[in-house]
Amino acid sequence: MELEDFERAVRGMLEEVPAMTLATCADGAPWATDVYFAPLGWRLVFFSAPTSRHCRNLAVSEACAATVHPQVASWRDIRGLQMEGRARPVAGLADKAAATAAYVAKFPFVKDLLANPGDTARKLAKVAPHVFVPCRIRYLDNALGFGARFVVRLADGRPAGPPQREESA
Known part of the structure; x- marks a missing residue:
């Protein structure tokens, strides 16, 4: 697979699939949660409450993993992304604006939801943008x-080389 094909497949999936499963760990206790996300380049933006278990885990260790995959009816149709990286709250006004956009x-x-006052808007005010940066x-x-x-490794937010085929275990 060429890098262009890899990028097209990955970017297509990041646009198509609304939620990722984010896996975190703290004090030896793993945790996985689904969050809606949006791609921002190779980074994935999600909004979560700082009090949520996954955000508390990220406060202990930014190291995490994520999966993105569409639902399929047959094993023959399985396709998806498995990613390793780090996640943290988005800092800075410009970065928060880009993440929100x-x-x-x-x-x-x-x-x-943000424009209309009400219970949902109040709940949304309690969440903050976070970014998952895959390596x-x-x-x-x-x-x-x-x-x-x-598999592609990323450095400075860009693929560090062509995709390498991995053999099944």
């Missing part, structure tokens, strides 16, 4: 052959 672009209904992305696509996996 990316999120609203993927989920236009959020703009209406390694594995793309799995059984349509390319059972267990077909391609």
